Amino acid sequence: MKRIYLDNAATTAMDPVVLDAMMPYLTEQFGNPSSIYFYGRKSRLAIENARKSVAKSLQVTPGEIFFTSGGTESDNMAIYSAVHDLGCRVIITSPIEHHAVLHAAERQVKDGFAQLKLVKVLPDGHIDLLHLEQLLKETDAKCLVTLMHANNEIGNLLDLHAVAGLCLTHGAIFHSDTVQTVGHYKLDLSHPGIHFATGAGHKFHGPKGIGILYISKEVQVRPMIEGGGQERNMRAGTENLYGVVGFAKALELAETRMEQDQQTIQELKSYLIARLRERGDVVFNGDVEGKSLYTVLNASFPRTAETEMLLMNLDLRGICVSGGSACSSGADLGSHVIRALGSHTDRVPVRFSFCRHNTKEELDQLLEALKACC
Numbered sequence: 001m002k003r004i005y006l007d008n009a010a011t012t013a014m015d016p017v018v019l020d021a022m023m024p025y026l027t028e029q030f031g032n033p034s035s036i037y038f039y040g041r042k043s044r045l046a047i048e049n050a051r052k053s054v055a056k057s058l059q060v061t062p063g064e065i066f067f068t069s070g071g072t073e074s075d076n077m078a079i080y081s082a083v084h085d086l087g088c089r090v091i092i093t094s095p096i097e098h099h100a101v102l103h104a105a106e107r108q109v110k111d112g113f114a115q116l117k118l119v120k121v122l123p124d125g126h127i128d129l130l131h132l133e134q135l136l137k138e139t140d141a142k143c144l145v146t147l148m149h150a151n152n153e154i155g156n157l158l159d160l161h162a163v164a165g166l167c168l169t170h171g172a173i174f175h176s177d178t179v180q181t182v183g184h185y186k187l188d189l190s191h192p193g194i195h196f197a198t199g200a201g202h203k204f205h206g207p208k209g210i211g212i213l214y215i216s217k218e219v220q221v222r223p224m225i226e227g228g229g230q231e232r233n234m235r236a237g238t239e240n241l242y243g244v245v246g247f248a249k250a251l252e253l254a255e256t257r258m259e260q261d262q263q264t265i266q267e268l269k270s271y272l273i274a275r276l277r278e279r280g281d282v283v284f285n286g287d288v289e290g291k292s293l294y295t296v297l298n299a300s301f302p303r304t305a306e307t308e309m310l311l312m313n314l315d316l317r318g319i320c321v322s323g324g325s326a327c328s329s330g331a332d333l334g335s336h337v338i339r340a341l342g343s344h345t346d347r348v349p350v351r352f353s354f355c356r357h358n359t360k361e362e363l364d365q366l367l368e369a370l371k372a373c374c
């Protein structure tokens with residue numbers, strides 16, 4: 001059975017060009033980047049070239065890019081640093097953030113280091129910026145605002161610059177989880193007011209287990225992981241050399257294909273919206289035709305005996321989709337994001353997420369399968 005993969009917000013297939021770029025660093029160029037002899041120097045050069053390339057793409061300086069193990073570590077590090085090094089005593093976030101943010105913030109609250117304030121989410125899934133402003137105005141203590149650029153479940157896009165502006169006005173630190181937008185949009189992280197941003201290689205056809213944390217030169221923080229002096233003393237541990245090289249190559253590739261990919265993937269999304277609408281029983285979650293990530297579409301189906309098992313039945317037909325974030329796919333734990341939106345909670349949500357490898361024919365097969373399943 002030829003499988004149809006429509007869960008690209010969970011992870012993407014690595015591009016063979018990326019693998020080719022990584023291979024030498026898995027084989028003959030194996031030196032520890034901290035070693036001073038030839039092999040070490042070659043590895044160090046590869047890492048610093050990758051850092052330069054990533055920094056250029058995100059319009060920041062190489063000294064502001066730190067390689068980590070992925071989005072989760074970067075989110076944790078940003079939140080930890082803001083509380084422990086920058087004196088943030090209040091964390092303002094939303095109920096629809098990724099658990100890498102929500103659980104890291106809750107940990108700081110549970111341990112007594114910070115207080116949590118949740119910004120309201122509008123029915124269309126956008127963050128209520130007026131409420132954010134009100135929270136910032138009424139809070140005397142130093143705030144960390146952590147809001148994601150694109151929601152991984154419903155695709156809604158945040159106005160990064162507007163939030164950065166509010167944070168600047170109120171002297172707040174701003175972290176944005178940009179895991180779903182790095183490699184998908186041209187980002188300018190040097191925009192005033194953005195202090196931390198995160199990325200993960202596997203979301204744009206790069207390798208898993210490698211990510212970045214952008215830390216603006218405006219803020220000085222200490223490492224969360226102690227040990228060696230890697231990553232300019234910010235993140236100890238022998239570097240994931242081939243991962244770093246793969247991350248940079250995947251980002252470079254994404255940039256060269258960005259316009260073309262955005263157009264073809266948006267066409268797929270629009271096609272699926274139109275065809276699902278024809279069914280008459282589907283409602284969409286989020287601002288699907290407005291400020292929305294072109295790679296994600298979240299639709300809810302009526303809850304029936306058949307749709308209770310929808311994800312599994314689609315899998316039996318070779319179609320890979322999820323109910324929400326990767327951690328809730330398979331087991332039907334329900335989505336905290338859909339719950340927070342408060343509408344269509346009696347329905348079965350399905351997240352379809354696309355990449356450049358998907359085709360209209362695959363979507364036609366999906367639609368046929370959906371017809372058979374519900």
Ligand SMILES: Cc1ncc(COP(=O)(O)O)c(C=O)c1O
Nearest residue numbers: 070071072098100152177179200
């Ligand atoms: C928005 C968002 N943040 C963070 C993460 C975690 O990234 P990683 O899997 O690289 O740790 C993900 C991926 O699942 C994500 O979609």
